[in-house]
Structures are given as structure tokens and as C-alpha cells.
Amino acid sequence: MWRGKEFSRKEAERVVRINNRLGMHARAAGKLRNLASQYKSQIKVIKGKIEADAKSILGLMALEAHKGAELIFRARGEDAEQAVEALAELVRNRFGEDE
């Protein structure tokens, strides 16, 4: 029963590279968190061996993701695909920052 339910959920993944100058500072982490919170899926952000909940600003900052760092977004839930794409897009757009 439990397994069945898990399997019926969707999973999605995206790999992105941080390319804004300041990296994942507090404000950037805040934006990512806010965006992630709009989705029902459970979303993890993975950098190397560290994993964080995309809906936790502390967790995101604790990734210590500087410019050039590679992040993996992994979502599980009905809107998993939309969630990872939106988050990846935010990172690609340098969190809306100029540089």
C-alpha cells in the first residue's frame, strides 16, 4: 500500500550551476525558499554530500553555495516537474540580480 502510493508520485530532477556573483546569500536563499514553498512537492537541494530542504532558508544557506557551485534539485510530488524547472530557472536568472 505504502509502496504503491510512493510509486504513483512523480519525481523530477534538475542540475544547475550558481552563476550570480554573490552566490546563495540570504536574500537569494529567501527567493528560492519562497518559490519552493509555492509547490506541493517535497523538494531537496543537493550540493555534493550535503542535502537541504528547499523550503528552509537555514538549510539553503547552510549549503554554502558560492558562484560556480553545482546544485541538484530533486522533487517528489504531483507538481515535481514544474517545481524543479521553476527553481532551476531562478538560479539560471542569477536570482534576479544584475551580476
Add this chain to the structure above:
Amino acid sequence: MSENRKNIKLKGIPASEGIVAGPAYVMSRARLPIVRKRISTRQLNKEIKRLRRAIERAGAELNKVKVQLGKQIAREPFSIIDAHLLLIQDRALWAEVEERIKEEKINAEWALRNVINKWLKIFAGFKDSYLRERGYDLEVVGERILSKLAGHRDKDISSLEEPVIVIASDLRPDQTAQMIFSKVLGFATEAGSRTSHTAIVARSLEIPAVVGVERITELVEDGEIVILDGIEGEALINPEEKFCGVYQEKKAKWEAINQLLQEYAHPPSQTQDGHKIELSANLEILDEINFLKKYGAEGVGLYRTEYLYLDRERALSEEEHFENYQRLAEAVKPYSAVIRTFDLGGDKFASEPKLAEEMNPALGLRAIRLCLKSPEIFKTQLRGILRASAYGEVGLLFPLISSMEEVKEVKRLLKEVMGELEQAGKKFNPEIPIGVMIEVPSAALIAEQLAEEVDFFSIGTNDLIQYVLAIDRVNEYVSYLYQPLHPAVLKMIKQTVDAGHKAGIKVAMCGEMAGDVQLLPVLISLGLDQLSMPARFIPMVRKVLKGLNAKNLSGLAEELIKFSSGEEVKRFLEEKIEREWKDAYQLELNEKLIQRETFICQKNESF
């Protein structure tokens, strides 16, 4: 109250002038004592609700502060509050606390403290100093929620009902900024220096303040009467009647002097014989522009932009720079404003890749050197300043210039930025005056060559003295060697002024020397065209200026340069002031002007 608790006098650093008395309001950052309690399974849900309510209330309180600040102050202290709000909204973090309450069957306080400590340990291990400091934000947010859980009286400055003197171990700039619309008479802190952001905010709001008062939060209790003397840098706790009188008298005199000086709060600024010197203001934060009119400043001679970069979580965007400088350019009319590009060391850009720790930071990678190494940050600021130059008279000043190559490189970058702005169709003044700080001996020595390349000089005496005499004046063992009147220093200044005038450009001075009335006769004699100082010094300097005669002073600088020591020069000047220039320095304090008001010197039992 026992006798030995009377008249405790504590010394500190005077951070903002004024004398006030009133009941103490102690904001201790000492941690609230927390005990571990077991919660029965039946009570667990109630405990979680209690936690949620506390978080909600702490969040509401922060939002209130944010809204109030938005009405009162330009944007500076915002970033800190925004960061705290982001943390309060971190549901994953609070879910972790709730889980711990349920799993370990413990009270909310204990669970919260444990979870926060766990995160603090993680933050403490970060390599990036910027991220490491965010741990402090988490601690503050945690304390806020803990005090709500404890049902503590709001230690929030904005909701005070009676006038008080705030006593704190440390105040953040945002807390200081809140004082503008609260009943805070003044404050004393254990931490801080004259140049800390909190001290600057206090001066800009004209709230008397003393900083660096050791152990004051332990020595004062809530409601005890404190007299705060922001002129001398003293705090007197539980004063006896007679001491109250002494301070009342002092306050009345200080206010009378200020009132008397009001008469000199208007331009022009000239000597008896009509020699004009522009007296302009130094700004550290933009809110200080309100004082230009009050003290009759003839424009802004130095706007230090460093503070735009401090206490922020990211660098300003071009648009933010622009809005800031545009406000300045418009407010300063009909005068002009000189904007100095940032004078910071690499350590201030916490988000930048960590630079190696320096043995000699004063001689290291800072100011213009850092700008030229990281041209992108620099160009963002240049674009902002240039765009503001379309809205008023704005000059550009570059710090720590030590060679001609730097001037050429700066001008090349400026041209590049102008080209970019032109392409983008943005307005600016292509003839914007360009100046360099003369604060490195090498620059003073090649002043003649530099004068060919720029429109004005501004002599930064604090650094110039430090570099000429090889004195770190923060070092208490050698600070006695820091002598503004050392003949070597005077010679450097004279050479710079002469070189500037030979090329027909304006020479200003913007260090501490510029606002020191005792030195004014020397500065007149040196031929400086503009003196830039904290705005509140202007009326006094203008008064003395009016009483002096430039012709009589013409040979003074030449004469002093031949002296053999700074001590000798100092004694010579003191004697001259006593004998020849006494009238210029005299302020006639009329008894009628001295209005004594009664201090709150008795403890009010209802407090």
C-alpha cells in the same frame, strides 16, 4: 538602596553630544535562563500551539518595526530586519523544533534552544565570514521568540511609554534608528566606538550617547536614575542632589552656547578682512543632510559612501546608488556635493572571495586599489554617481591615490562608464569635476603633476598624518606621536595647496584637522579654499573665522614650518590664541541665555 550604590560614575567614549537624565531601561543580551521540563503526552499539542503563537507574535512585532522604520528612515537598516523576517518565516526550522518537542516530550523553550544551538554550530563552521555572521541573526531571532514564550515585557524601544535612557550591551543600527520615534532620551552601550554604525546613527539623530562603557548593564537596574553626558562620555548612576545640580548647570551652559552659535549658522564664511573660505559638511549617512540648513553648511565637501556597503547583505545595485546620490544632489542645492567612492578594505565585502589576511591593512588592498582590482563593483558606483550628476552639482572624489597611473586608470574607467551610459541613453554631466584625496605622502609630493589631471584636491589629514609620521593612532603606545601640527605635516599640506593653486584648482581639507577651531589660523594661512567637517562644528568655526584677519596671518604657515617640533608649534599657537586672537575665540555667555530646567533626578516609584 544602600549608600554605596549612589553616584557610580562610569567612563566611556562620547559618541553623540548632549546631556540627559532619566530612568534606566536595561536591555541586557544576557540569555534568559532556560530549564528543561518534561511535557506529558496529553499536553504536547498545547506546547506546540504555545510555540506557534510565540513565533507568530515575534513575527508580527518585527513586521511592525519594519513598517515604522519604512516611514522614518531611508533604507539603510532594512536588510537586517528583512533577514530576521526571513528566518521567522522558515517553516522547516520550526517544524524541526516541533518534532523535537514531540519526540523528546520536552518544553518548547528547551527544544528551541537545542535546535538553534545545533544550527549555530553549523554556521560557526562556515568558511565564509558573511554566512558565519548570519548565525548572529539566528541567535537574535531565537531570543525574540524565547522572550515571547516567557511572556516577557516587550523590550522593544518603539513601544516605550515613558522617557528613558537605554542601557544595552550593544545596539544594532536598526534599534538605534527606531529611537527617532520613541521616548528614548539617550543611550549608553558597552560595545562600540565613535565610528561604529550605531554611534553615527545616534549623531545623525542627535540623541546623546556614550559607547564603550564597560559592564554598565550589570551595574544599572531598570528604573534607576542615570545622568548621561555625551559630551565628556560619562554615565552617572543614582546621582545625589548636588551632582544633579552640576550636570543641570553644564547642560544649561552647553545649550546656551549652541543657541549663541545659531547666530553663525548662516553663510557666508569669511575673515574680518573678507577672505572667504567655504565651510562644508562631511556626511556619513544620507539622513544627515537635514543638518546642512541647520548649521549653515555650504554644501557637502565629503560624502563617505562606505556606510552604504556596511551592514548590508549584498552590494547596492546601480539603481540604488543612483537614487541615493540623486537625493543628495537635490537636497544640497544651491551648493554642490562631493561624493567619494568607497574607501574600504577587502574584508568589508564579505560575499567576495576571502582575501588573505593582511599584516598592514592600512597599507594594503583598500580604497582605490580595491576599486581598480574589482572594477565591476567600482563601475556600478560610478554609474550611480554619474547619473545623479544630471540632477545637481556633484563632484567625484577618489581616495588613497598614490600614483599618476591610478589617476589615469580611474579616468579611463570613468570614460568607459560614460560611454556605456551614453549608449543606454542615460543623462549625466560629462564635465563632472574630478578630485583626488591627498592623503598618501607620495601624492602630496607629486601634487604638481596630479594637479594637471584633476579639478580639485581634498586633503585627508587623518591618513596623511598617519602615513607621514608612521603612526597608528589606534595603538595606545604610539598615539602620543600623532601630531597634526608636526612641521612635516604642515609642510606636506603647504606643498599641496601651493601646487593646486599654481595649477588654478581648488584645494579642500576634509580630515579632523579641518573642524578643529584651534588650528583655524594655521589653515587660513595655508591658503585652503574649503574646509569640510561634521556639520555641527560649522557655526563655531565660522564664528572664529569672522574674528580673524587673513592678512595678519599670511606669513604664519611659512614660519611654523621652520619650527623643529609639533609640540613647539602647539605651544606657540596656544600663546597666540591667548594673547592676540582672544576676541575671535571668545563666546559671551549671557546669564539670560542660560536656562536651567529641572532634571528628572529622583526615582519615580511608579516606574
